[in-house]
Amino acid sequence: MARRIAVVTHRKRGAAAESSAKIVHLLEEAGLEAETHPTRKSVAECELILVLGGDGTILHAAELGRPAGVPILGINYGHVGFLSEADPVDAPQVVRQIAERSWGVDSRMTIDVTIVCPDGKVKRDWALNEVAIEKDADFRMLEVSIGVDGREISAFKVDTVLFSTATGSTAYNFSGGGPIVWPDVEGMVLTPVAAHALFTRPLVVGPHSQLELRVLDGAARGWCDGRRELNAAAGSTITAVKGEHPVLLARLNDTPFSGRLVTKFRLPVRGWRDPAQEGVRD
Numbered sequence: 001m002a003r004r005i006a007v008v009t010h011r012k013r014g015a016a017a018e019s020s021a022k023i024v025h026l027l028e029e030a031g032l033e034a035e036t037h038p039t040r041k042s043v044a045e046c047e048l049i050l051v052l053g054g055d056g057t058i059l060h061a062a063e064l065g066r067p068a069g070v071p072i073l074g075i076n077y078g079h080v081g082f083l084s085e086a087d088p089v090d091a092p093q094v095v096r097q098i099a100e101r102s103w104g105v106d107s108r109m110t111i112d113v114t115i116v117c118p119d120g121k122v123k124r125d126w127a128l129n130e131v132a133i134e135k136d137a138d139f140r141m142l143e144v145s146i147g148v149d150g151r152e153i154s155a156f157k158v159d160t161v162l163f164s165t166a167t168g169s170t171a172y173n174f175s176g177g178g179p180i181v182w183p184d185v186e187g188m189v190l191t192p193v194a195a196h197a198l199f200t201r202p203l204v205v206g207p208h209s210q211l212e213l214r215v216l217d218g219a220a221r222g223w224c225d226g227r228r229e230l231n232a233a234a235g236s237t238i239t240a241v242k243g244e245h246p247v248l249l250a251r252l253n254d255t256p257f258s259g260r261l262v263t264k265f266r267l268p269v270r271g272w273r274d275p276a277q278e279g280v281r282d
């Protein structure tokens with residue numbers, strides 16, 4: 001049976017669509033079959049999901065690949081592409097490495113989230129980046145209490161509370177002032193965003209802990225990876241634990257995470273006071 005590769009292309013980005021046709025051709029030349037309209041079912045028959053898009057497209061591909069444990073490999077046709085492994089110019093080399101089965105796999109911890117509504121109804125979902133518990137648009141702020149492993153810790157009014165994974169630490173959690181967490185760290189970060197409180201430090205817990213949030217007043221919307229929505233009325237309890245199923249990200253090189261951080265965020269490694277600037281000031 002021919003080896004099959006699923007190809008997920010950003011729907012609206014012209015450059016991704018143009019490259020998709022060329023990459024599918026290269027895959028076929030290398031003796032591989034390309035599945036260009038993958039579903040959860042068809043992905044289970046594929047070795048790899050090749051994503052032509054940005055982080056949002058990878059988060060979409062994660063919905064397809066997570067159930068069957070199929071690794072995802074991103075070529076960045078988006079803006080940041082933090083989760084991507086290669087740039088468009090590298091596409092022929094990427095195809096060669098796929099043909100040679102020359103990739104490694106990073107298992108990324110996910111979060112399983114459960115909402116118990118006041119009427120006893122239970123909703124469940126999962127996230128690779130984070131579960132964002134945001135105030136509903138009809139309310140100015142959300143009043144919540146937060147806790148860990150059955151012990152309440154604090155209560156405050158807030159715009160959003162994030163339950164983030166290490167993978168999501170460079171996304172919404174980063175904007176909310178949370179710590180950057182190296183991807184091999186299994187654990188979750190609770191980060192309050194715009195809390196009206198004195199104690200608003202992000203909390204980092206291990207993989208066996210449970211994060212908890214009670215909606216005391218107002219109504220909340222939970223967003224899993226900014227894609228899947230869960231409503232939580234006042235009186236709801238939201239809990240998060242280590243996800244049962246990880247998401248597998250394929251890796252083509254062993255650039256350390258610190259290198260990825262510097263490159264993707266264009267960090268000023270030498271600081272902002274480089275000699276040229278000093279010369280101007282003196």
Ligand SMILES: NC(=O)c1ccc[n+]([C@@H]2O[C@H](COP(=O)([O-])OP(=O)(O)OC[C@H]3O[C@@H](n4cnc5c(N)ncnc54)[C@H](O)[C@@H]3O)[C@@H](O)[C@H]2O)c1
Binds near residue numbers: 054055129130226
């Ligand atoms: N204020 C914020 O920073 C904010 C607000 C809402 C959502 N988000 C993020 O957007 C994500 C959804 O991404 P999208 O691309 O569909 O939406 P989007 O297009 O609105 O992207 C938000 C930004 O987050 C980046 N991003 C996503 N995952 C990342 C990761 N793991 N590491 C580094 N950067 C990452 C994307 O490249 C993009 O620049 C959510 O999971 C959430 O993390 C961020």
Ligand SMILES: Nc1ncnc2c1ncn2[C@@H]1O[C@H](COP(=O)(O)OP(=O)(O)OP(=O)(O)O)[C@@H](O)[C@H]1O
Binds near residue numbers: 008055060079081
């Ligand atoms: N082939 C596809 N099938 C279904 N949905 C797709 C597909 N490609 C992209 N999408 C959707 O489009 C969204 C990604 O759009 P977005 O414009 O945010 O691009 P991106 O990949 O995150 O790149 P950028 O870095 O530019 O934001 C994802 O949320 C995903 O649901």
